[in-house]
Amino acid sequence: MLPLKEKDKPVVQKLLSAGCCARCVLRFCCVLVQSLYRQPIQDTLKQLQDFVSNLDSSKPNESTAVPEPHPAEGDESHDATEAKQGEDDSEQGTRTAMEPPDDPPKKRMKLDEDLKGSDASAGSKDAEAPPAPAPALGICVVCLGVLQEYCSRDHARKVAEAVKTEDYHFDTIVLSVSLPAQLCVREHSCWLHVKKEMREKIMTRVKDDIVPVKEAFKWSVQGLIAMELGGVAVVTRSSFEVGMEFKHTATDSDCHFLATTCADCFRPTKNKDSVFTRVAVVKALEKIPDSKFLIHYPSPPGRPTSSCTSQAIQCLHTSIYVAGRYNKYSRSLSQTPWIIDGRRMMESSVEELIAEPLANSFRAKGFNFSSSGREDVDVRTLGKGRPFAMEMLNPHRCRFTKMEMKQIQETINTSSDKIAVRDLQIVTRECMGHMKEGEEEKTKSYTALVWTQKAIEKDDIVFLDDIKELTLDQKTPLRVLHRRALAVRQRVIHSMNTRFRDPHHFYLRLKTQAGTYIKEFVHGDFGRTKPNLCQLLKMDTDILELDVESVDVDWPPAISE
Amino acid sequence: MDCTEEKDIETPAPSVIERYFTRWYKADVKGQACEDHCILQHSNRLCVLTLAETHPILQDGRTIKNINYKISNGCSRLNNKVAGKSKRGGQFLTEFAPVCRITCTDETEYTIYSCIRGRLLEVNEDILVNSSLLLKKPSTDGYIALILPKFEESKLVKENLLSREDFEVVVSKRAADVQSQPS
Numbered sequence: 001m002l003p004l005k006e007k008d009k010p011v012v013q014k015l016l017s018a019g020c021c022a023r024c025v026l027r028f029c030c031v032l033v034q035s036l037y038r039q040p041i042q043d044t045l046k047q048l049q050d051f052v053s054n055l056d057s058s059k060p061n062e063s064t065a066v067p068e069p070h071p072a073e074g075d076e077s078h079d080a081t082e083a084k085q086g087e088d089d090s091e092q093g094t095r096t097a098m099e100p101p102d103d104p105p106k107k108r109m110k111l112d113e114d115l116k117g118s119d120a121s122a123g124s125k126d127a128e129a130p131p132a133p134a135p136a137l138g139i140c141v142v143c144l145g146v147l148q149e150y151c152s153r154d155h156a157r158k159v160a161e162a163v164k165t166e167d168y169h170f171d172t173i174v175l176s177v178s179l180p181a182q183l184c185v186r187e188h189s190c191w192l193h194v195k196k197e198m199r200e201k202i203m204t205r206v207k208d209d210i211v212p213v214k215e216a217f218k219w220s221v222q223g224l225i226a227m228e229l230g231g232v233a234v235v236t237r238s239s240f241e242v243g244m245e246f247k248h249t250a251t252d253s254d255c256h257f258l259a260t261t262c263a264d265c266f267r268p269t270k271n272k273d274s275v276f277t278r279v280a281v282v283k284a285l286e287k288i289p290d291s292k293f294l295i296h297y298p299s300p301p302g303r304p305t306s307s308c309t310s311q312a313i314q315c316l317h318t319s320i321y322v323a324g325r326y327n328k329y330s331r332s333l334s335q336t337p338w339i340i341d342g343r344r345m346m347e348s349s350v351e352e353l354i355a356e357p358l359a360n361s362f363r364a365k366g367f368n369f370s371s372s373g374r375e376d377v378d379v380r381t382l383g384k385g386r387p388f389a390m391e392m393l394n395p396h397r398c399r400f401t402k403m404e405m406k407q408i409q410e411t412i413n414t415s416s417d418k419i420a421v422r423d424l425q426i427v428t429r430e431c432m433g434h435m436k437e438g439e440e441e442k443t444k445s446y447t448a449l450v451w452t453q454k455a456i457e458k459d460d461i462v463f464l465d466d467i468k469e470l471t472l473d474q475k476t477p478l479r480v481l482h483r484r485a486l487a488v489r490q491r492v493i494h495s496m497n498t499r500f501r502d503p504h505h506f507y508l509r510l511k512t513q514a515g516t517y518i519k520e521f522v523h524g525d526f527g528r529t530k531p532n533l534c535q536l537l538k539m540d541t542d543i544l545e546l547d548v549e550s551v552d553v554d555w556p557p558a559i560s561e
Numbered sequence: 562m563d564c565t566e567e568k569d570i571e572t573p574a575p576s577v578i579e580r581y582f583t584r585w586y587k588a589d590v591k592g593q594a595c596e597d598h599c600i601l602q603h604s605n606r607l608c609v610l611t612l613a614e615t616h617p618i619l620q621d622g623r624t625i626k627n628i629n630y631k632i633s634n635g636c637s638r639l640n641n642k643v644a645g646k647s648k649r650g651g652q653f654l655t656e657f658a659p660v661c662r663i664t665c666t667d668e669t670e671y672t673i674y675s676c677i678r679g680r681l682l683e684v685n686e687d688i689l690v691n692s693s694l695l696l697k698k699p700s701t702d703g704y705i706a707l708i709l710p711k712f713e714e715s716k717l718v719k720e721n722l723l724s725r726e727d728f729e730v731v732v733s734k735r736a737a738d739v740q741s742q743p744s
């Protein structure tokens with residue numbers, strides 16, 4: 001049943017003797033039939049043992065197959081390699097799975113000489129007359145157990161349990177696998193061990209044709225995990241990722257020699273506990289000449305004393321984006337947490353008041369808040385509010401009906417009288433751009449309560465109503481100059497409207513280009529905004545209150561009540 | 562004139578300076594009697610260098626003939642340029658670095674010093690065109706310069722300076738001394 005040819009025999013033989021597991025043997029033989037990985041590993045081992053020891057010599061015919069084994073098979077495995085890179089596992093799997101039965105095993109007792117040759121060499125090294133069984137039952141020298149115990153139904157069940165405990169909503173899953181870096185070293189060592197035999201088998205075959213451990217692992221176990229999860233589809237792209245990480249205690253000792261031979265590949269990286277990352281090790285292995293490698297590392301690789309350990313399963317759902325508009329009714333509420341020297345200056349923030357009920361509903365692990373501009377702590381935002389978006393990180397729940405979104409909105413609105421939200425909706429990541437784009441060109445409307453140093457009458461201020469398209473030169477305000485570049489920016493006040501309150505106060509309504517600093521326009525900022533209201537009124541003026549009346553950004557779309 | 566009179570009329574809620582700045586003083590700068598400077602430090606650590614109300618330039622109805630930010634042949638504060646958020650390239654001032662020289666029409670000349678360590682961000686070019694700003698609004702539109710202390714030194718700014726209360730004590734003592742001298 002194995003799609004192996006006579007010339008694979010010495011390879012299989014050597015690998016089994018070296019202590020490779022049956023699945024690693026399939027990998028090295030570039031077998032792309034997924035069902036063979038899926039079947040119990042003992043069955044595969046049995047088949048491999050039968051194959052090398054010619055037990056099925058019950059079919060001594062077929063001698064015709066011997067001389068020319070490769071044309072059809074060679075093509076097939078090449079095709080399959082292409083397909084592997086181009087993915088679509090299912091189709092490829094069924095196609096290749098169908099073929100082997102039609103394709104009578106080309107194993108041949110005829111090539112006894114070949115077999116004996118490698119048998120002898122293997123035997124002399126290992127002093128174990130029947131090559132395969134004993135080592136192959138132990139921990140695999142290449143995958144360190146990843147393709148053995150971790151492909152079992154038992155482990156699949158554990159993974160599924162871990163996923164179920166997290167209680168996510170999902171339709172499909174994608175598996176991500178992280179392997180300890182020394183698997184690359186061991187694979188390389190094993191490859192050098194059988195390189196000669198591989199070359200003889202098919203001239204074009206290179207290390208790249210070997211099925212990666214990751215791939216083989218997925219083929220072996222994903223069906224089982226899917227079944228344990230009640231038949232969910234395991235795909236190559238999904239918004240829900242189940243992450244498995246394997247570690248091994250001997251990673252550093254196995255890789256250590258590379259650090260001395262290829263020092264420049266290993267720079268200490270932050271966030272990593274070891275310099276032996278997979279990327280660095282692969283790079284070092286590409287650089288190191290075979291001869292040098294063989295001086296420092298045994299080939300085949302030595303027998304491990306322990307297998308990999310499986311870290312806790314990490315589930316990750318891609319972010320969901322929620323958009324809306326908010327009002328801020330408090331003059332003592334910052335938009336985002338205001339923290340100085342690690343001390344909270346205010347007990348809450350707009351961001352937190354909105355995020356908390358959302359994160360609860362989406363059962364998210366965190367959030368990122370963004371908005372179309374921001375207002376100061378002491379500024380209210382009235383009217384239809386300011387567009388905002390909230391990225392819900394790793395949400396466990398992600399599907400909500402319009403009704404449910406409305407309920408969440410209600411929850412937010414009843415939980416605090418300092419803010420309110422409207423137009424709450426789930427949006428795509430791409431849409432987020434609408435909120436920021438045009439931020440500078442759009443207009444904003446404000447109402448300011450202005451204090452005047454001299455007593456005024458209604459008639460003293462009406463002339464302001466006639467001023468249109470007033471261009472200001474605003475130097476970066478003192479209050480933000482410590483964190484922004486110093487520049488003079490031109491901003492336009494499109495129109496102004498005054499409403500007299502008392503001899504020292506009036507309300508000034510302004511329609512301005514976004515990005516205009518209103519407070520500085522009113523008090524002048526040490527004369528650094530020109531013209532300013534002090535100059536226009538020829539007296540000191542100050543701003544006592546400010547409200548944002550509208551932020552004219554068309555996104556997100558309004559939702560009818 | 563009328564400005565100083567109206568200052569006291571109808572004191573509203575705290576002014577911009579009172580809301581966001583702390584006033585620090587240096588009296589008799591460089592040992593020159595009454596040449597008092599005032600530093601307005603914003604809560605964001607930025608400092609505005611100004612003349613204290615008691616500075617001789619603001620006394621006796623003096624008028625200004627000339628303000629010069631060129632403090633030596635090789636160094637003019639007018640050439641100061643800062644780039645980016647980190648304000649690269651700004652001249653670094655130490656406590657006794659001269660910032661400008663002011664000559665009055667009565668030919669008295671005064672040097673204004675930085676009083677604090679920090680990076681020069683901006684000088685007030687408006688007072689070059691309209692020197693009456695300096696006389697009429699010395700602590701706002703008539704400021705001398707903006708200086709940004711290093712972050713780690715921003716809390717130390719006050720160490721060599723006087724609080725408003727301490728400065729007022731100095732000023733009232735000065736007045737008492739003047740009065741007691743003749744008798």
Ligand SMILES: [Zn+2]
Nearest residue numbers: 021024140143
């Ligand atoms: Zn293995």
